[in-house]
Amino acid sequence: MxxxxxxxxxxxxxxxxxxxxxxxxxxxxxxxxxKGLLLACAGFVFHTAALVVRTAxxxxxxxxxxxxxxxxxxxxxxxxFAAVDRKFRxxxxxxxxxxxxxxxxxxxxSPLMPKEMAPLVPALQSYWLWLHVSVTLIGEAFFALAFxxxxxxxxxxxxxxxxxxxxxxxRAVAVGFPLFTLxxxxxxxxxxxxxxxxxxxxxxxxxxxxxxxxxxxxxxxxRIVMSWKGKRxxxxxxxxxxxxxxxxxxxxxxxxxxxxxx
Amino acid sequence: xxxxxxxxxSVRLAIFLIILLALASVVGTLIPQGRSAEEYxxxxxxxxxxxxxxxLTRLYRSSWFLMLLFLLAVNLTVCTVSRLGPRLRRAFGSVxxxxxxxxxxxxxxxKLRLAGPPGSAAAAVSRELAARRYAVRTADIEDGTVLLAxxxxxxxxxxxxxxxxLLVILAGGIVSGxxxxxxxxxxxxxxxxxxxxxxxxxxxxxxxTEYYPQGGVKAWKSTVSxxxxxxxxxxxxxxxxxPLVHRGxxxxxxxxxxxxxxxxxxxxxxxxxxxxxxxxxSLRTGERVAFDGPGITHLxxxxxxxxxxxxxxxxxxxxxxxxxxxxxxxxxxxGDEHVFAGWIFAKFPDFGEGHGDSRSALTFVLKDFQASQxxxxxxxxxxxxxxxxxxxxxxxxxxxxxFYWAPRExxxxxxxxxxxxxxxxxxGFAAKGRDxxxxxxxxxxTSLRRAP
Ligand code: HEM
Numbered sequence: 001m002x003x004x005x006x007x008x009x010x011x012x013x014x015x016x017x018x019x020x021x022x023x024x025x026x027x028x029x030x031x032x033x034x035k036g037l038l039l040a041c042a043g044f045v046f047h048t049a050a051l052v053v054r055t056a057x058x059x060x061x062x063x064x065x066x067x068x069x070x071x072x073x074x075x076x077x078x079x080x081f082a083a084v085d086r087k088f089r090x091x092x093x094x095x096x097x098x099x100x101x102x103x104x105x106x107x108x109x110s111p112l113m114p115k116e117m118a119p120l121v122p123a124l125q126s127y128w129l130w131l132h133v134s135v136t137l138i139g140e141a142f143f144a145l146a147f148x149x150x151x152x153x154x155x156x157x158x159x160x161x162x163x164x165x166x167x168x169x170x171r172a173v174a175v176g177f178p179l180f181t182l183x184x185x186x187x188x189x190x191x192x193x194x195x196x197x198x199x200x201x202x203x204x205x206x207x208x209x210x211x212x213x214x215x216x217x218x219x220x221x222x223r224i225v226m227s228w229k230g231k232r233x234x235x236x237x238x239x240x241x242x243x244x245x246x247x248x249x250x251x252x253x254x255x256x257x258x259x260x261x262x
Numbered sequence: 263x264x265x266x267x268x269x270x271x272s273v274r275l276a277i278f279l280i281i282l283l284a285l286a287s288v289v290g291t292l293i294p295q296g297r298s299a300e301e302y303x304x305x306x307x308x309x310x311x312x313x314x315x316x317x318l319t320r321l322y323r324s325s326w327f328l329m330l331l332f333l334l335a336v337n338l339t340v341c342t343v344s345r346l347g348p349r350l351r352r353a354f355g356s357v358x359x360x361x362x363x364x365x366x367x368x369x370x371x372x373k374l375r376l377a378g379p380p381g382s383a384a385a386a387v388s389r390e391l392a393a394r395r396y397a398v399r400t401a402d403i404e405d406g407t408v409l410l411a412x413x414x415x416x417x418x419x420x421x422x423x424x425x426x427x428l429l430v431i432l433a434g435g436i437v438s439g440x441x442x443x444x445x446x447x448x449x450x451x452x453x454x455x456x457x458x459x460x461x462x463x464x465x466x467x468x469x470x471t472e473y474y475p476q477g478g479v480k481a482w483k484s485t486v487s488x489x490x491x492x493x494x495x496x497x498x499x500x501x502x503x504x505p506l507v508h509r510g511x512x513x514x515x516x517x518x519x520x521x522x523x524x525x526x527x528x529x530x531x532x533x534x535x536x537x538x539x540x541x542x543x544s545l546r547t548g549e550r551v552a553f554d555g556p557g558i559t560h561l562x563x564x565x566x567x568x569x570x571x572x573x574x575x576x577x578x579x580x581x582x583x584x585x586x587x588x589x590x591x592x593x594x595x596x597g598d599e600h601v602f603a604g605w606i607f608a609k610f611p612d613f614g615e616g617h618g619d620s621r622s623a624l625t626f627v628l629k630d631f632q633a634s635q636x637x638x639x640x641x642x643x644x645x646x647x648x649x650x651x652x653x654x655x656x657x658x659x660x661x662x663x664x665f666y667w668a669p670r671e672x673x674x675x676x677x678x679x680x681x682x683x684x685x686x687x688x689x690g691f692a693a694k695g696r697d698x699x700x701x702x703x704x705x706x707x708t709s710l711r712r713a714p
Contacts, residue, residue, distance in 0.1 A: 119474040122481050122502035122515075178661040186654040195503050197444065197514040197642040199650050200435070202322045204291040214284040218277060225273040251291075 003057065004115070006050035007071070011105045013043030014078075018102050021095035036094050037085055040101075044078045051075060058117040063133045064124055066252065067113035072134070073248070074104035076141035080172070084145055088168055096148045128191035135183025136209075140244045142176030143216070145169075147241035150234035166230050169237050170223070177216050180244075184209045208247035215240040270340040279334045286330065290321040335432050338425045346422065353418040353669065357399040357410035362675045368689030370700055372707045376676070376684045380406045383684040384676040390710055391672060394702065406677035406684075417669040417693065423660025431653035438646030448636045450521055454489065457641050460511050463489040467497065469637040471518070482515050484637040500639065516640035519583045522568050524548060525633035527590055529563070529606070531555060532625050542629060547590070555624060558602070560595040566631065570607065578605070585631070592626050668694035672703070686710070 001009070017039035024032030051062045051072065063069040081097040107113065146169045153165035188209065189199040200206060219236040222228040269275060293313065294301075302310040302319060317324030365371075376383040384407035388398045396411035443459045449466035456463050468485040487497040488508045498506045506513040524546045532540035533556065543561055545551050550562035567580040570589035578591075587609055594602040608628040671691045679685030688707065692699035 119476065119478055119480065122479060125481070125501075126503040128503075174665045178658075178665060181661055182658055186658060189650060189654065193644075193647060193650075194505065195514075197505065197512055197516075197640050198644070199647060202290070202295065207287045207291050211284050211287050214280050214287075218280055221273055221277055221280075226277075 003053040010043045010047035018098040070108040076138045080141040132187040139179030142172045143241045146172035146237045150237040153234040205251045212243040271344045353415040357401045362408040365689035370690035372688040409674040411672040417667040420664025427653040427656030434646040434649030442644045444642040447639045514640040517638040520633035528630040530627040558594040562593045565591040
């Protein structure tokens with residue numbers, strides 16, 4: 001199968017998974033939830049194959065333009081959510097997480113994002129491309145999960161549910177924050193030092209990563225030291241993920257940046 | 263004094279400072295940084311003056327932003343120092359009779375009847391906990407024993423490691439800012455230059471650009487030699503992402519350009535309306551060559567610009583160093599008489615023809631131009647970088663400890679129970695991962711209960 005056929009198949013499975021998940025929710029068929037996860041995993045397999053085929057064909061990491069990196073981000077989000085879904089088995093996380101995945105895959109498939117494979121420009125020829133981008137995006141995928149859990153927290157009607165969503169949100173941040181720190185800030189600084197000779201340039205992309213990092217630092221501190229939980233934590237996690245999204249899309253399209261490789 | 267210390271130890275101040283830093287950072291990405299005063303004036307009009315006064319145009323180096331970072335550093339230091347003592351005691355301190363009274367207040371609890379006298383029962387408990395990698399300390403109380411068992415004790419210091427790492431990074435930033443040196447070195451092949459502040463020289467031996475078959479640059483490769491006292495001591499190929507390092511100086515492939523001072527040009531001269539008369543002339547800027555044509559004896563090029571634009575007062579300038587709109591100022595003489603001067607454009611040959619001298623009816627076309635390429639290397643010495651990597655190491659290790667190496671603690675009081683036999687009261691604590699800890703705690707109780 002070609003990359004685009006694999007990618008489209010993955011997309012189809014994701015859509016199916018989302019439909020089944022929502023079906024489970026609205027028809028109150030708990031057993032469908034398992035099928036939703038199964039479909040998502042099937043999509044994940046095809047998606048992985050698409051990324052592998054593209055990597056083999058282009059000879060470089062599959063995140064050098066917006067199409068590739070959005071696709072990878074969607075992939076990482078499925079990964080993050082499948083890891084958490086197995087652990088918590090909360091009926092609402094699946095449908096909404098998959099909704100985000102479908103939105104991302106749709107965005108990647110849209111004509112907004114050219115799919116041509118371009119050979120690597122000199123600045124990107126480094127194994128730090130792999131480390132920096134993949135670890136950062138996986139970290140952000142966990143922020144996406146915290147975002148979903150936080151929204152569900154705000155929408156939940158019982159204390160019991162709220163408590164669970166709060167805990168999912170915290171656990172997602174507990175994974176996402178170290179990964180984001182390592183991939184986005186530490187690996188980013190190391191690579192910048194190797195490529196440009198300065199580890200920090202106050203470039204808008206760097207600054208927005210720092211802002212995102214500050215927001216999640218606030219999430220942790222208000223929680224651990226001031227015992228904020230629940231609503232206020234949820235709001236901070238939501239703002240944090242929006243900042244991560246802005247770092248990811250907004251900076252590329254709205255601000256001028258050294259990181260403009262789209 | 264105490265209250266100042268207290269307020270700097272507070273996390274509320276930390277939260278306040280982090281919010282301010284985040285907001286300031288946002289502002290710094292909305293206002294482009296480090297541009298010229300004219301650009302700000304054009305962009306923001308009257309506000310530009312205010313922005314300059316508030317240092318918003320060099321925000322990340324402004325005194326108030328640095329002040330915020332300084333306050334954060336003080337906050338971090340005081341906060342870490344004031345919490346370190348109690349934490350060290352909690353992780354490594356000895357056990358005392360007082361620990362016996364705290365058992366009842368612990369979250370996870372258990373009570374067991376154990377066989378044998380308190381002494382041997384306490385030993386059994388110790389063995390069981392040690393087998394599960396707890397470090398066990400004991401102290402005698404009236405007629406029994408109190409145990410303090412701890413594991414993953416480094417986990418207490420996860421957040422401290424993160425905070426110390428941050429301080430080290432801030433220190434690294436100061437060192438970089440004060441002692442960092444960097445300079446741009448545009449070099450022609452064969453050219454040797456002094457590296458500022460370095461005390462040695464470098465020479466560009468060769469510069470080549472590799473292209474992909476489908477177009478697009480694959481690599482810029484500069485072969486660079488380092489000369490100490492005029493003697494080459496090392497030669498390396500510098501490419502993007504692979505700098506040359508010599509005595510603390512890093513040399514990066516930063517960009518490339520052309521030497522537009524004296525490019526060699528090819529100009530085609532012909533009679534108007536007679537294409538077969540066209541002849542090409544090769545010359546450099548500033549050069550004057552003999553040319554036998556109708557009404558002229560010599561040709562010259564006074565000036566060349568790669569990216570022609572008319573600036574203020576219609577002065578000719580080059581907008582950039584890229585050959586986007588190359589133009590040459592051609593002159594012609596008849597004997598000593600200057601008969602013609604006009605700009606011709608490589609991209610707009612017809613426009614140049616219009617400039618042709620009407621008397622002699624000649625046309626000039628800028629057919630080709632060749633300039634030597636320069637490789638722009640960036641030389642940087644950054645003595646702060648080592649601290650940055652050290653700080654990153656602390657932060658990474660600290661995050662791991664803080665989130666995935668949560669300390670666990672079990673206290674137990676082993677005393678003679680009512681009637682015969684021994685009673686043990688357990689209390690457990692885990693900073694995180696309470697479910698996993700509860701499981702372990704129950705396992706421990708179960709295996710002790712089963713023990714003979
Ligand atoms: C941007 C700056 C900062 C970052 C990234 C940061 C990071 C962290 C992290 C990752 C943790 C561990 C959280 C957890 O275990 O869930 C933590 C805990 C903590 N931080 Fe910070 N911190 C920062 C600034 C500060 C400052 C300025 C203070 C000073 C008051 C502070 C005080 C604390 C305290 C008291 C804890 C809880 C320690 C504990 O109970 O283990 N932090 N911080």
